[in-house]
Amino acid sequence: MPSLNQNIFQIFFTKIKSLDLIILSLIILISLVSLLTLSSLDFNNNNILQKHSYRIIFSFFIFFIVATINIKFWYKISYFFYGFVILLLIFVDSFGLVGKGAKRWLDIGLFNLQPSELMKVAVILALARYYQYIKTDEIDRIKNLVLPITLIILPFILVIKQPDLGTALFILLVAISILWLAGLKLKIFIFGTLSLLILAPLSISFLKPYQKERILTFLNPENDPTGAGYHVIQSKIAIGSGGLFGQGYMEGSQSNLSFLPEPHTDFIFTAFAEQFGFFGSILLLLLFLFLISRIDHISKLSRSTFGRLLCFGISFNFFVYIAVNIGMVTGLLPVVGVPIPIMSYGGTAMITSMFSLGLVASAKIHKDENLY
16 A cells, blocks of 8 residues: 555645646746846855845745645635734734834844735735625625725734835735625725825825935926935836847846846846847746736636636736836836746745645646635
8 A cells, every 4th residue: 555655745746747837837937038048147255146046946936836726725814824923023023123224124034034025925815704705785885895905904004004105005906806806895995095185285294204305206207316216217227229130148237337226136127128128028028927817717717706806916916016117117106125926036935925826736736726
């Protein structure tokens, strides 16, 4: 008789064979583009490329493990995972590391963990579970709005205290998209939007000085070209210098001569565009578009509301990430410190992205699973 270990490995490899090959191929391609871009930049021997390579390998391990675990498990622990990340956000407030004027990270040894990144997935899981068994005609009832609103407002407040307005707004936007897909009526969204517009002028007084500066810089970066507007101006120069076909691999002058800040993290798309030009950038964006479209397709295959909302939330999260990052580096949006999924250097961002994609792969493998 086969041993228990043999059965476990047999089940594991059977599920690996059932992975969505399109998703897997797109992840590999984007990871290779990331490594190619990082290898072209001069980091003064800081081993950033080596660290990023290790993180990609570790993240793929997480992806495969998460993908092979039954979607029913993720459904059952959704609230526990949400609560765990809430605790991490509370710990950040007390024991977090301070960097660039904000307290956002926890030192866990191997790398600095940013719980607010994990919360983007946690809130999707929690809301997807909540709406699994709520009937469509009962979604608008007040008693059925209390818990989802609490699930959204609690992390929003904790993240905005760090302060991290960009991530807080991300969580809010992705959560609202799930409420919309779950069937919340348009009148409630209109009421909420009007309430936010009324409160918007009051919220300005709560913004930190650097946040106000980012908004003013977005409106006119040329007012302070060597200070607050430096990032955006240099980014636009680098993208423009790439032209149609780019300056060539390792030939990006703005990136390699250190004119471009953070070329390996938030501005990695700029570094890529400078070297590979307009056409290279279009091809890269098409990879992300195919990835988002594939996730959206998988959401439609799922027979459970949980799987459908989970995949949709993750696809929308990726879309907002990419849209905001591209808008940021091209000067169309304020600089808010948003990385590109899979591509940007960063431990928590990479792990969160691959964990999210692992959940999508699990939803595809177990699309017919009964959650009861």
